[in-house]
Amino acid sequence: MGKTYFASDFHLGTPDYTSSLVREKKIVQWLESIEQDCETLFLLGDIFDFWFEYKTTVPKYFNRLLGKLATMADAGIPIYFFKGNHDMWTFDYLEKEIGLRVIDEEWIDEIDGKKFYIHHGDALWKGERSYKFIRKIFRSHVAIWLFRRLHPNLGVGFANYLSRKSRKKNSQLDQIEIPLKKEYQILFANEYIKTNSIDFFIFGHRHKPMEHSINDSTKMINLGDWVTHFTYATFEDHEVKLHHFNP
Numbered sequence: 001m002g003k004t005y006f007a008s009d010f011h012l013g014t015p016d017y018t019s020s021l022v023r024e025k026k027i028v029q030w031l032e033s034i035e036q037d038c039e040t041l042f043l044l045g046d047i048f049d050f051w052f053e054y055k056t057t058v059p060k061y062f063n064r065l066l067g068k069l070a071t072m073a074d075a076g077i078p079i080y081f082f083k084g085n086h087d088m089w090t091f092d093y094l095e096k097e098i099g100l101r102v103i104d105e106e107w108i109d110e111i112d113g114k115k116f117y118i119h120h121g122d123a124l125w126k127g128e129r130s131y132k133f134i135r136k137i138f139r140s141h142v143a144i145w146l147f148r149r150l151h152p153n154l155g156v157g158f159a160n161y162l163s164r165k166s167r168k169k170n171s172q173l174d175q176i177e178i179p180l181k182k183e184y185q186i187l188f189a190n191e192y193i194k195t196n197s198i199d200f201f202i203f204g205h206r207h208k209p210m211e212h213s214i215n216d217s218t219k220m221i222n223l224g225d226w227v228t229h230f231t232y233a234t235f236e237d238h239e240v241k242l243h244h245f246n247p
Contacts, residue, residue, distance in 0.1 A: 002039030004111055004235040008120070008204025009225035011086065012062050013049035020049075020061075027226060028068045030245045038077055040111070043100075044204035044223060045084025045120030050156065052089040057152050066098055073099030080107060084120045084205065088139055089147070114199040114238055117192065121205030121222065125184035180212055189220045200240050202233065209242055 010027055012020050034041075051059060073079050081100040083090050094100045106119040123132045137143055180186060189201045193214060201220040209224030209231045221240050224231035230245045 002037045003034075004040045004042070005034055005038050005232060006042045006044060006118075006202050006221075006223055006235070006240075007226070007232040008044035008082075008223040009046045009084070009207055009227065010065075011046055011049040011225065011227050012065065013059075014227075017061070023226060024062060024065050026230070026245070026247070028064050029247050030232070031065075031068050031072065033245075033247070035072060035075075035077075038072070041072065041077060041079045042107075042118060042202070043079065043081050044118065044202065045082040045122075046086045046204065047081065047084070048087045051087035052147065052156065053091045053093045054148060054152060058093055059156065069100065070098045080118075082107070082118070082120050082204075085122045085135065088135075089144065108198075111235060112238065114235075115197060116200050116202060117189075117196075117198045118202045121185055121203030124188040124203075127184070180210070183210070183212075185222060186212055186214070186220055189214050189218070193218055200235075202240070211242055 007030075010023065012024055012027075014020060047065075048059070048062065069079055079100045080103055081090065081094055082103045083105075090102055092102075095102055103118075106117060108115075108117050110116070122128075123135050183206070185201070185203045185206065189198075192198065192201075198218055201214070201218070202223065203220070204223045204225075206222050207225040207227065207229070208222055209229055210220070210222040212220045214220055219240060221233055221242060223233055224242070231242055232245060233240055233242050
């Protein structure tokens with residue numbers, strides 16, 4: 001029986017082309033190493049530091065990754081691609097051309113008898129009001145329509161500038177040690193299980209690899225990132241475990 005794999009926050013495109021390309025090759029190397037026993041692959045968002053699909057144009061980079069994912073999808077491996085806060089403008093290209101299954105928000109279902117709640121990990125906690133408001137605007141049909149009116153050179157350049165600013169701000173926040181009981185993903189999980197039965201919460205977004213037991217039967221895992229940690233998770237024999245990829 002194969003394994004279920006989870007990874008998040010590749011942020012391909014940042015901080016520059018050269019370092020992003022090195023990281024992309026390492027990610028492809030990881031995918032090749034798991035391909036034989038991968039039953040399902042979950043990519044939990046921010047795979048690209050910026051992504052936008054015009055009607056006939058997509059970003060010209062990341063061909064190694066996209067080609068590898070297409071090969072895996074063609075081989076019959078289900079691959080779930082979650083929209084993150086950096087690559088939320090994902091429409092139908094990845095589904096039609098690569099064969100991915102794009103997920104807008106959460107995925108709640110069973111895997112081998114265990115109940116999973118899977119989400120990129122942003123905009124979950126009730127205290128994030130200002131961020132949720134901006135997120136809602138960015139995901140609106142009006143914002144998407146207006147952005148499509150911009151020439152790709154201008155639109156993508158402007159978006160990359162905003163993305164770099166956001167990444168810099170978030171990387172500073174990632175340096176701050178927050179007690180586990182105040183981590184908003186854990187706060188969300190604690191609240192959610194009051195009315196729902198979940199065995200595993202799987203998140204990305206925080207760039208901080210974490211394994212935390214919510215109670216005796218529920219665990220929360222944050223996948224970390226592939227900018228500094230190169231971490232991923234596996235589900236096998238009813239257990240989710242974090243791993244570090246070091247080829």
